Amino acid sequence: MPAPLLEVNNLVVEFSTDAGVVRAVDDVSFSVAAGETVGLVGESGCGKTVTGLALLGLVPTPPGRLASGSIRLDGQELAGLDDSSWRSVRGRKVAMIFQEPMTALNPVFRIGNQMIDVLRQHQRITRRQARAAAIEMLAKVGIPAPDKRIQEYPHQLSGGMRQRVMIAMALSCSPRLLVADEPTTALDVTTQAQVLEQMVRLQQEFGMSMILITHDMGVVAQSCSKAMVMYSGRVVEQAPVTELFARPRHPYTGGLLASIPRIREQRIPELPVIEGTVPDPLNLPEGCRFADRCNKVRDYCRLAQPELKPIGRADSKVACYVPD
Amino acid sequence: MEVLLYSLRKLLAGIPLVLGVTLISFLLIVYFGPDKTYELVGKNPTAEQIAEVRSQLGYDRPFVTRYMEYLREIVTLDFGSSESTDEKVSSILARTIPVSLLLALPGFILGNALGVLLALVAAYFRGGLVDKLIMGSAAVGMSVSYLIAIIGFQILLSSADGLDLFPVRGWDTSTPLAYIQHVTVPTLATVFVALGYNTRFYRAVIVEEMTRDHVRTARAFGIPPAKIFYRNILKNSMVPIVTRVVFSIPLIVISGSLLLESYFGIPGIGKVSYDAIITGDQPVLKAVVALTAILFVVAQLLTDICYRLVDPRVSLGASTR
Amino acid sequence: MNAAAEAMQRRHGDSLWNKAWRKFRHDRVGVVALLVVCAYAIVALGVVLGWWATGWADISGPKWAPLSSEHWLGTNIIGQDIFSRAVYSTRTAFEVGLIVALGATFIGAVLGAIAGFFSATWIDEAVIWLMGVLDSVPFILLVAAIAYSLQDSPWAMHIAMIATFWIGTARLVRGEVIKLKGQEFVESAHAIGLGRMTIIFRHILPNTFHVLLVQATLSFVAAIKSEVILSFLGLGVKDGMSWGLMISESTFEVLAGYFNNFIAASVLMFGLVMAFNMFSDALQDALDPRTVK
Ligand SMILES: Nc1ncnc2c1ncn2[C@@H]1O[C@H](COP(=O)(O)OP(=O)(O)OP(=O)(O)O)[C@@H](O)[C@H]1O
Ligand SMILES: [Mg+2]
Numbered sequence: 001m002p003a004p005l006l007e008v009n010n011l012v013v014e015f016s017t018d019a020g021v022v023r024a025v026d027d028v029s030f031s032v033a034a035g036e037t038v039g040l041v042g043e044s045g046c047g048k049t050v051t052g053l054a055l056l057g058l059v060p061t062p063p064g065r066l067a068s069g070s071i072r073l074d075g076q077e078l079a080g081l082d083d084s085s086w087r088s089v090r091g092r093k094v095a096m097i098f099q100e101p102m103t104a105l106n107p108v109f110r111i112g113n114q115m116i117d118v119l120r121q122h123q124r125i126t127r128r129q130a131r132a133a134a135i136e137m138l139a140k141v142g143i144p145a146p147d148k149r150i151q152e153y154p155h156q157l158s159g160g161m162r163q164r165v166m167i168a169m170a171l172s173c174s175p176r177l178l179v180a181d182e183p184t185t186a187l188d189v190t191t192q193a194q195v196l197e198q199m200v201r202l203q204q205e206f207g208m209s210m211i212l213i214t215h216d217m218g219v220v221a222q223s224c225s226k227a228m229v230m231y232s233g234r235v236v237e238q239a240p241v242t243e244l245f246a247r248p249r250h251p252y253t254g255g256l257l258a259s260i261p262r263i264r265e266q267r268i269p270e271l272p273v274i275e276g277t278v279p280d281p282l283n284l285p286e287g288c289r290f291a292d293r294c295n296k297v298r299d300y301c302r303l304a305q306p307e308l309k310p311i312g313r314a315d316s317k318v319a320c321y322v323p324d
Numbered sequence: 325m326e327v328l329l330y331s332l333r334k335l336l337a338g339i340p341l342v343l344g345v346t347l348i349s350f351l352l353i354v355y356f357g358p359d360k361t362y363e364l365v366g367k368n369p370t371a372e373q374i375a376e377v378r379s380q381l382g383y384d385r386p387f388v389t390r391y392m393e394y395l396r397e398i399v400t401l402d403f404g405s406s407e408s409t410d411e412k413v414s415s416i417l418a419r420t421i422p423v424s425l426l427l428a429l430p431g432f433i434l435g436n437a438l439g440v441l442l443a444l445v446a447a448y449f450r451g452g453l454v455d456k457l458i459m460g461s462a463a464v465g466m467s468v469s470y471l472i473a474i475i476g477f478q479i480l481l482s483s484a485d486g487l488d489l490f491p492v493r494g495w496d497t498s499t500p501l502a503y504i505q506h507v508t509v510p511t512l513a514t515v516f517v518a519l520g521y522n523t524r525f526y527r528a529v530i531v532e533e534m535t536r537d538h539v540r541t542a543r544a545f546g547i548p549p550a551k552i553f554y555r556n557i558l559k560n561s562m563v564p565i566v567t568r569v570v571f572s573i574p575l576i577v578i579s580g581s582l583l584l585e586s587y588f589g590i591p592g593i594g595k596v597s598y599d600a601i602i603t604g605d606q607p608v609l610k611a612v613v614a615l616t617a618i619l620f621v622v623a624q625l626l627t628d629i630c631y632r633l634v635d636p637r638v639s640l641g642a643s644t645r
Numbered sequence: 646m647n648a649a650a651e652a653m654q655r656r657h658g659d660s661l662w663n664k665a666w667r668k669f670r671h672d673r674v675g676v677v678a679l680l681v682v683c684a685y686a687i688v689a690l691g692v693v694l695g696w697w698a699t700g701w702a703d704i705s706g707p708k709w710a711p712l713s714s715e716h717w718l719g720t721n722i723i724g725q726d727i728f729s730r731a732v733y734s735t736r737t738a739f740e741v742g743l744i745v746a747l748g749a750t751f752i753g754a755v756l757g758a759i760a761g762f763f764s765a766t767w768i769d770e771a772v773i774w775l776m777g778v779l780d781s782v783p784f785i786l787l788v789a790a791i792a793y794s795l796q797d798s799p800w801a802m803h804i805a806m807i808a809t810f811w812i813g814t815a816r817l818v819r820g821e822v823i824k825l826k827g828q829e830f831v832e833s834a835h836a837i838g839l840g841r842m843t844i845i846f847r848h849i850l851p852n853t854f855h856v857l858l859v860q861a862t863l864s865f866v867a868a869i870k871s872e873v874i875l876s877f878l879g880l881g882v883k884d885g886m887s888w889g890l891m892i893s894e895s896t897f898e899v900l901a902g903y904f905n906n907f908i909a910a911s912v913l914m915f916g917l918v919m920a921f922n923m924f925s926d927a928l929q930d931a932l933d934p935r936t937v938k
Contacts, residue, residue, distance in 0.1 A: 056544055058540060058543060058544060062451055083549075086546075087546045087547075087548060088546065089546070090543065090544055090545060090546035091544070091545035091546035091547075092546060095544065095545065096544045098537060098540070098541065098544075100537055103536065103537040103538060104537045104538055104540075104541045105538055105541065106538040106541075106542070106555065106556050106559075106560070107538070107560070107635065107636070107637055108559050108560055108634060108635055108636060109555065109559075117547060117551070117555075118545045118546075118547070121545065121546055121547055121548075122546065153636040153637070155636070155637045166541070169545065170545075173545070
């Protein structure tokens with residue numbers, strides 16, 4: 001098997017707050033193969049965005065910091081890079097699309113200028129060439145009359161259009177890896193489906209790898225080959241999508257899947273509700289963090305944290321003492 | 325053309341404001357103000373003499389007529405003559421406003437420029453020692469009264485107990501050197517007092533812009549910090565900064581330097597207003613109040629046009645407020 | 646009465662104040678500042694109760710006496726004890742600060758809440774117009790004009806400050822009320838047929854109390870600072886003694902090389918204003934929902 005494109009090992013991200021140190025990402029390891037799409041799901045606040053930001057060295061510092069762990073992308077170690085080295089990675093090797101398209105673009109510059117800036121940051125081309133490339137990219141993501149649209153300001157575009165612009169901008173540098181942080185959550189259902197479809201198609205066309213952060217298990221089923229489930233800063237299950245849906249090993253994953261609505265058209269703003277609440281990140285329990293909400297909890301679950309261990313024949317891993 | 329039409333509409337929309345300001349000041353200064361009859365009639369006046377003076381002063385006419393009279397004065401910019409010196413009010417304004425500008429501008433410019441500069445430094449190192457140092461000093465500066473700063477700098481720089489470098493009071497612009505000598509102490513006091521407020525305000529603006537989503541986007545695409553700073557942060561901070569600067573202009577043109585000018589005995593518009601307050605010189609007061617209101621309307625117009633220049637989301641056609 | 650809505654509202658309020666108090670307690674600068682303000686308040690209270698500084702108006706020594714055990718900070722140009730005068734002025738500062746802060750906050754709260762509740766109607770327009778008008782009259786001219794029409798009443802300064810300081814509070818409260826009036830507890834109050842004034846003043850306004858508190862501290866500081874300048878210009882404190890009057894007295898003395906009066910008033914005033922500013926900052930931090938953990 002060839003070496004994966006991205007290999008993350010024992011990643012820890014901490015935030016120091018007034019009340020104490022919060023571990024937003026705690027000992028997370030995973031890998032992404034070239035051309036693969038990996039889904040990252042979990043409840044709000046479990047650390048998905050922070051994980052994504054860490055891959056681009058964008059954890060806000062202070063209060064946050066990458067406390068330990070390694071991030072290897074295409075053979076290069078990213079953890080501990082200085083800011084100017086990070087800059088040559090961002091956009092060119094790994095790009096990120098954010099959740100909120102309404103505010104992600106600079107309101108006082110035309111979208112063309114913003115795209116041209118990004119293009120010329122990473123390629124030695126003239127403004128004219130960059131402009132032509134930008135128009136071409138906009139056409140690719142399905143924006144009609146791109147040569148007109150490029151003249152407009154972000155506020156003149158709809159949310160779906162803006163998110164397409166973000167995708168075009170991300171793809172225009174042909175990064176090896178795209179981190180898409182809930183790229184469609186803020187859009188309406190029809191636009192959501194269109195944008196997602198376009199993104200997956202382009203990802204295949206460009207041969208990129210993608211980490212798709214989402215709340216929507218349906219999206220994972222549709223677009224990803226592998227999925228990771230996070231809970232309270234830790235990865236609790238990681239498996240090929242078919243395997244995950246056929247046989248969820250962790251009780252939390254089981255809960256998530258059990259409550260997917262049958263009708264696919266329905267938009268899911270949040271993950272399905274499971275009884276109970278996430279533990280306070282400042283006051284974590286000794287044992288399994290899901291114990292209080294788990295219907296299979298045993299006494300020993302509360303003694304020590306379960307490790308993420310391989311299970312079954314497929315490439316699955318689970319962090320549970322009593323997996324299914 | 326679009327800008328011209330817009331400006332006209334905007335000026336028209338400012339009329340209620342000018343009416344309000346003039347009405348309030350008319351009520352307070354003229355209508356409910358002290359009765360001047362007995363200052364003007366001689367000793368032991370006859371009833372006719374009193375009636376004559378009262379009609380000269382307009383006391384016998386109805387309120388509306390007298391207020392309309394004031395409005396007519398504003399429209400024609402003819403406020404009559406000062407009651408204490410008999411000089412035309414228009415010539416008083418023409419003589420004193422330039423003095424006030426020369427006095428106030430250096431402090432105003434320095435106070436804002438240094439404020440933005442310190443705010444940038446503090447925002448860049450936010451949370452760090454430099455930030456804490458700058459913002460701590462700003463808090464101290466904000467707690468010092470303007471009057472105390474003036475007297476303090478005067479003692480330090482102008483008195484025999486201090487360095488004795490500058491004249492104690494007065495005003496002289498005959499040579500550049502004389503100007504610098506007379507303007508330095510007032511400027512230092514002004515900058516000292518304004519800097520704390522300005523730095524705090526500008527830092528808040530800049531920090532807010534630094535934490536916007538589009539700044540993170542730019543970083544995620546590897547745009548270098550200098551470019552992000554200029555195109556994402558500074559450009560977006562311009563609207564609140566320009567607003568603050570433009571809205572302070574009416575006050576420095578008209579009454580901002582009132583304290584400074586009366587303390588140092590500088591013959592600017594502030595001193596004239598103050599003297600008019602003390603002596604109850606109504607024509608001068610009426611002119612000063614009306615001018616301030618008009619300048620506020622103009623300032624509002626200017627900020628709106630600046631908005632338009634900086635922020636494409638604002639269109640001159642749409643909003644009228 | 647809709648008990649559920651009330652309970653919800655109260656719970657929200659309680660947790661905000663609990664969290665704010667917890668946060669404030671850990672803010673060392675804020676706590677020290679509050680203690681300093683309390684110390685000043687005790688000094689002022691002592692003056693009111695006649696415990697100290699009773700002889701502030703007596704001529705008790707020679708002109709410009711140096712510091713001594715009898716005159717701790719020396720005497721002024723006509724031989725009055727500077728220490729007593731400075732202490733007495735603390736009372737004046739609190740008097741001005743409290744009256745103006747309470748008055749301005751009250752008017753700002755009422756007009757701001759009404760404008761916000763009736764936003765986008767003529768009532769709102771009228772309040773906005775009034776704020777714009779009062780904002781555009783030069784402050785010192787307004788004081789002078791009010792003093793003028795009140796025939797030199799000693800309250801002219803207070804009234805003028807209240808007439809301008811309420812505007813900032815009203816703007817914030819208006820915005821806050823516009824946000825609140827779409828919320829569930831307001832809608833349920835409408836649904837059970839409560840009167841509009843009851844809704845505004847019993848249900849909405851209490852939820853802006855954190856804004857009012859911070860604004861009151863800001864008005865307090867602004868009033869003390871304005872007093873100094875107005876008193877110097879002869880438009881401020883008419884009878885009694887204040888830091889502003891002391892400083893304006895001292896302008897003659899400093900030129901002759903006597904600084905006691907100036908320094909005493911300046912330092913005392915600086916201490917109070919600085920402490921109040923710090924306290925106000927800490928309060929704002931503690932009450933800011935974005936930073937409350
Ligand atoms: N700037 C920050 N300061 C302090 N703590 C932070 C900060 N950003 C994130 N965190 C912490 O990290 C945790 C994870 O946040 P993250 O944004 O990664 O969640 P998420 O899984 O993306 O949630 P959502 O689905 O709502 O986007 C949060 O619960 C919070 O405690
Ligand atoms: Mg997120």
